[in-house]
Amino acid sequence: MNAALAFIAVLTLASAAVAMALRNLIHSALLLIASWFGLAAFYLWAGAEFVAFAQVLVYVGAISMVVLFAVLLTRRSRQDLAVEPASLGRALSALLVGATVAVVLARAIFATPLAVAPTATPTISVRQLGAQLMGPHAAALLVVGVILTVALLGAVVLAATDRADSKENAP
């Protein structure tokens, strides 16, 4: 059980770290897809099957495609995919901040008395989830629907409008 968890964790963390360090945007996006797959495997390991499949559908299926479209729409030439490396000062300060946050979080985790109750993997059926979503959480479900509609309409408006006074439209 714990060997599987360690395998999933190492795979996910390694692909995420390499994706954040690479210079080619397409390679970064593909490695992040591997990392999202690793997270879906973790959700399956933890017994949350519905969330695992939602993760695969939303992240591996949809968000990765949107990211790849954005990468391909925002390059100027065929050689434009490589991004210049960050300056040394920025990289070092970012690593310093990340290491500090990691140390603080790890100390907090080890200092907190966590009550670990069960050892068996819990299960929650889709029927139970649906009853929860439609019963006590129906208002939140409606709000999420409104958010998704508004956000997608806003994305279309942002990405598709041409400014009326731009150079192309000038006489």
Next chain:
Amino acid sequence: MSPLQVCLLFSSALFCIGLVGALSRSNAILVLLGIELMLNAANLNFIAFWRYSPAPAVGTGVLFVIFSIAVAAAEAAVGLALVIAIYRHQKNIRLQEANRLKG
């Protein structure tokens, strides 16, 4: 070290990788991907606490993650639309050069 602590350390490491990526890169798409990684680390925490909670039948953690994934999808769509809008405006997506509010 209990399994819950292992899960929490896993999610902290993922969060820090996303944080370093979002802080160190100058490409807007990579910054967005770093933010997505941090959001995924938060979801991982919800699932870990649900897995080791005394009453997992209630399913609060799972419901939280479902709503969080929906909001993350909306955020990614709007963020990448903003990246495309910046690209139309200044012909590249380096964040250092996106420093004008009106121009």
